[in-house]
Structures are given as structure tokens and as C-alpha cells.
Amino acid sequence: MPFTMTADLTHCGALLDAMPDPALLVGQDRRILLANPAARELFAAPLNGASALSYLRQPEPAAALDRALAALAEGARGKPGFEARMFQTSPTRETVLRLTAVPLAPEQGLPGVLVTLRDISHVxxxxxxxxxxxxxxxxxxxxxxxxxxxxxxxxxxxxxxxxxxxxxxxxxxxxxxxxxxxxxxxxxxxxxxxxxEKVRPRAMVSLSEVLRATLAALRPQIDEAGLVVDFRDLPEAPQIPGDRDQLVQVFHNLIENALKYGASGGRIDVSLDRVEALPGLSGPALKVQVRDHGDGIDAIHLPRLTERFYRVDGHRSRAMGGTGLGLAIVKHIVNRHRGKFTIRSTRGEGSTFAVALPIA
Ligand SMILES: Nc1ncnc2c1ncn2[C@@H]1O[C@H](COP(=O)(O)OP(=O)(O)O)[C@@H](O)[C@H]1O
Ligand SMILES: [Mg+2]
CATH class of the missing domain: 1.10.287.130 (Signal transduction histidine kinase, dimerisation/phosphotransfer (DHp) domain)
Structure with missing residues (x-):
């Protein structure tokens, strides 16, 4: 088919359909002439032939569309387009979209305004x-x-x-x-x-050695707290790819937290095991668990513990010299190792912090 400079709705529809973001072509009477699949999905409606205003119901987006239509009627050329923020609420989440309305040149056969919507929620x-x-x-x-x-x-x-x-x-x-x-x-x-975080460590480390060194460094604090730490090693554990200093930081913070916040349980268990499969990991892994028998943590706090500066009890953490950043650092280090970090806790019984790191 020969290419002509005059587009028609079919060509335009094919272009819109290829666009990943929701897009609409709106005519001078504000009716939707064309809508791509992303737009139909966004508004959960067939859209074609409907009034654009019934979908762009908020004042800002409606005004942007009207300004673009007015510019189109005045024969404006080369306008950059009119922008507005639009909010879309679904039962599960609130999305923020950036709407752009651009008047198209009528002599090219498409009298209308191209409306595109981009999800900017994450920004x-x-x-x-x-x-x-x-x-x-x-x-x-x-x-x-x-x-x-x-x-x-x-x-x-x-x-x-x-x-x-x-x-x-x-x-x-x-x-x-x-x-x-x-x-x-x-x-x-x-x-x-x-x-x-994107660069996975390549040096080989022994987790047994890392755990022993961490416990040795924490010995004064363990003795001062009058606690017993039971370390169940795995002598045949293979070396794994890891950044030794960062892994020391991980276990230092987890064991120190157990000492600071779980001391009332009297004992801390540290264990190293091999696991063949875990959801979210592709192969076998080594799993370190740090378990205390202290007060435990209410379930409502668990999902937020790895946020920066999130503390269950700010006064207590500060009195103990905490920064509230320890678990955020742990999470990022475990991510960098492509591992898995999980926290389980029962009020009154204590908490278990588990780190699983892939063997290869
Ligand atoms: N073993 C634990 N038992 C009870 N609460 C804990 C335990 N470990 C961590 N927490 C809670 O999680 C919060 C965040 O821990 P973390 O990020 O290491 O910061 P910090 O120790 O500096 O306060 C702590 O302030 C504490 O409220
Ligand atoms: Mg800490």
C-alpha cells in the first residue's frame, strides 16, 4: 500500500494500538473516536463513541482536554500539549496519572486531540x-x-x-x-x-566462619546481658558467594537486636542449616536463623520492620543506642545476595529472624 501524508482513522488506530500507555483520540465534539487496549483496560470500558468527559471527570483533566480542543478550533500549530494530573481509584490502589492532550493538525485528516495517560504513581x-x-x-x-x-x-x-x-x-x-x-x-x-544492590557479590565466604567471628565480636555484650547463645553450626556447609563484611553486618545486627530486645528470654539460638528449596529461591540455600525467646513483636509491626527508621518502641531503641536503620540495611544486603529475609514472631514467645542465601 502506498504511503500518503494523509492519515485516516484506521492508520491512527493501528498506531494507538501499538502504544503501551493508554491513549485516546478525541473529536471536536468531545466524543472518543479511538481508544487503544491500554485505555480500555484502564477505564474498564469500550470507550469508542462515548463522551470523553464521562471518563475524564475531574476538573483538571477535563480543563486540559478543553484547552486542547480550543487550540484545535483556533488552528493552533506546534503546541506542546496540555497537561494535568488525574487520579484513578480502584478497590486495591490509588493511581496517579499524567494526562497530556495534544491538538493534531486537521489537514492531515485527523481533526482531534490525542490524549495520553501515563502512570506516575511510582514517581x-x-x-x-x-x-x-x-x-x-x-x-x-x-x-x-x-x-x-x-x-x-x-x-x-x-x-x-x-x-x-x-x-x-x-x-x-x-x-x-x-x-x-x-x-x-x-x-x-x-x-x-x-x-x-544490582551487583551480586562473587567472593566465596564461609557462613560458619562469619557467624563465629560475629559471635566473638559480640561476646562482651552477650556476657554483659547475662545471656546464653546456643550456636548450632553446620560443619559440612559449602562456601557461598558473598560479601564477608556485609554478611558480618547482617548477623551482627540480628544478634545484637536479639540481645537488646529479646534479652528477657535468657537464651538466643543461632543456627545454620542447608535447605534444598524455598519459595522465591531457585536452588538450594544456606539458612541462618537468629531466634530469641523475649517479648516478641505484634504482627501489625512485622511488615514495616525493615523500613528505614521504623521502630516498635522508639524510646527503647534510642535508649539502647539504636538508629532504626539496622533491619533496612539487612534487607538490602540480603537482596544484593539474591537471598530471602523473613521475620516470624509471636507475642510473649519471641522472634525468629531468618536469612537464606543461595549456595550458587
Ligand atoms: N529480636 C527483636 N525482638 C523484638 N523487637 C525487635 C527485635 N529486633 C528488632 N526489633 C524491633 O525492630 C526495630 C528495628 O530494628 P533495627 O532496624 O535493627 O533498628 P534499631 O536496633 O537501631 O532500633 C527495633 O527498634 C525493635 O523495635
Ligand atoms: Mg538494630
Whole structure:
């Protein structure tokens, strides 16, 4: 078929059908001349012949369409199009769409406005997360800074000649400075792990060795808490691809959390096992479980525990020197290893944090 510069509805329909985003061709009378499958799916309607306004019912999108139609009637050329945000609510989720309405050139045989809709929910969500993150970091930084500034003031003034008070204040200031430095190093680890998340580690590591080294490093805290840690090793465990420092970080945080929040149970069990299959993993894996017998965690908190700065009890976490970033870091490191991280807990009985890492 020879190609002519004058398009018709059939050609245009074929083009629209090939577009991944929902698209409509709307005529001067606001009737829908053409709709592609993505648009029919979005509005769950056949659309052809219907009034566009009954689908673009919100004021902003309707106004954008009308401005584009007015531009079309005035014979406007080369207009960039008119944009609006549109909200689409379904029983399961709220979608935010960016609507663009572009007047088409009438002499090419298509008097109408091309309306495209793009789902921008994830962009908006990411922006919201970034704003929340900045607000959280600022909030976490402010409290130790306030304490430091207050004590500096006191040391310069009322407590200047009081050595006992000075010593006591310096201890508090040291603790707050350490809190800020932990926060900064956790933020740095988080950003490093996130940026490396797509690159799977290739070095081979022994999880038995990682667990033994982590337990040795935590020995003073374990003894101080008066706890018993039972480590059930798997001597024949193969080495797996992994980043040793990051895996130490994972188990350090999980065991430290068990010490901090599960101490009332008296005992912590750490185990290493081989599992042949797990949902979400393609082959055999090594599974490390850290189990405490403390108070446990209410089920409503479980899905959110790996969010940055999410804590069940903020006061308790801060009093223990926590940053609220530990489990977020754990989740990202496990993802980078293509592994699986699960949390189970029963109120009054304790919690089990499990990390499964693929053998190959
Ligand atoms: N073993 C546990 N038992 C009870 N609660 C826990 C346990 N581990 C973690 N949590 C809860 O999860 C929160 C987040 O843990 P984490 O991300 O490591 O931050 P942090 O330890 O710095 O508070 C903790 O503040 C605590 O409320
Ligand atoms: Mg922690």
C-alpha cells in the first residue's frame, strides 16, 4: 500500500494500538473516536463513541482536554500539549496519572486531540519517600545536637568550676556524639549497599566462619546481658558467594537486636542449616536463623520492620543506642545476595529472624 501524508482513522488506530500507555483520540465534539487496549483496560470500558468527559471527570483533566480542543478550533500549530494530573481509584490502589492532550493538525485528516495517560504513581511515591527520609534524618540528627549544644552552654557557664558535673556532662556528650556517628555510618552503609544492590557479590565466604567471628565480636555484650547463645553450626556447609563484611553486618545486627530486645528470654539460638528449596529461591540455600525467646513483636509491626527508621518502641531503641536503620540495611544486603529475609514472631514467645542465601 502506498504511503500518503494523509492519515485516516484506521492508520491512527493501528498506531494507538501499538502504544503501551493508554491513549485516546478525541473529536471536536468531545466524543472518543479511538481508544487503544491500554485505555480500555484502564477505564474498564469500550470507550469508542462515548463522551470523553464521562471518563475524564475531574476538573483538571477535563480543563486540559478543553484547552486542547480550543487550540484545535483556533488552528493552533506546534503546541506542546496540555497537561494535568488525574487520579484513578480502584478497590486495591490509588493511581496517579499524567494526562497530556495534544491538538493534531486537521489537514492531515485527523481533526482531534490525542490524549495520553501515563502512570506516575511510582514517581510520586519515590518523591514522597525521599521527603520522608530527609525529614527523618533531620529529626534523628537534631536531638543529639540539641543535647550537645545545651551541655556546651552549661559547661561554659554555670558548671564552669564544677569538676564533678563537668565529668558527668562530658560522658553524656560523648554518648550523644557516638549516637550521631553511628547514625552517619549507618546512613553511609545504607547508601553504599543500595548503590551496589544490582551487583551480586562473587567472593566465596564461609557462613560458619562469619557467624563465629560475629559471635566473638559480640561476646562482651552477650556476657554483659547475662545471656546464653546456643550456636548450632553446620560443619559440612559449602562456601557461598558473598560479601564477608556485609554478611558480618547482617548477623551482627540480628544478634545484637536479639540481645537488646529479646534479652528477657535468657537464651538466643543461632543456627545454620542447608535447605534444598524455598519459595522465591531457585536452588538450594544456606539458612541462618537468629531466634530469641523475649517479648516478641505484634504482627501489625512485622511488615514495616525493615523500613528505614521504623521502630516498635522508639524510646527503647534510642535508649539502647539504636538508629532504626539496622533491619533496612539487612534487607538490602540480603537482596544484593539474591537471598530471602523473613521475620516470624509471636507475642510473649519471641522472634525468629531468618536469612537464606543461595549456595550458587
Ligand atoms: N529480636 C527483636 N525482638 C523484638 N523487637 C525487635 C527485635 N529486633 C528488632 N526489633 C524491633 O525492630 C526495630 C528495628 O530494628 P533495627 O532496624 O535493627 O533498628 P534499631 O536496633 O537501631 O532500633 C527495633 O527498634 C525493635 O523495635
Ligand atoms: Mg538494630
Amino acid at each position: 510520586e511515591e519515590a518523591e514522597q519517600q525521599r521527603r520522608d527520609f530527609v525529614a527523618n534524618v533531620s529529626h534523628e540528627m537534631r536531638s543529639p545536637l540539641t543535647v550537645l549544644a545545651g551541655f556546651i552552654e552549661t559547661l561554659k557557664g554555670p558548671a564552669r568550676d564544677d569538676p564533678a558535673a563537668t565529668a558527668q556532662f562530658l560522658d553524656i556528650m560523648e554518648r550523644e556524639a557516638q549516637r550521631m556517628s553511628r547514625l552517619v555510618s549507618d546512613l553511609l552503609s545504607l547508601s553504599r549497599v543500595e548503590s551496589e
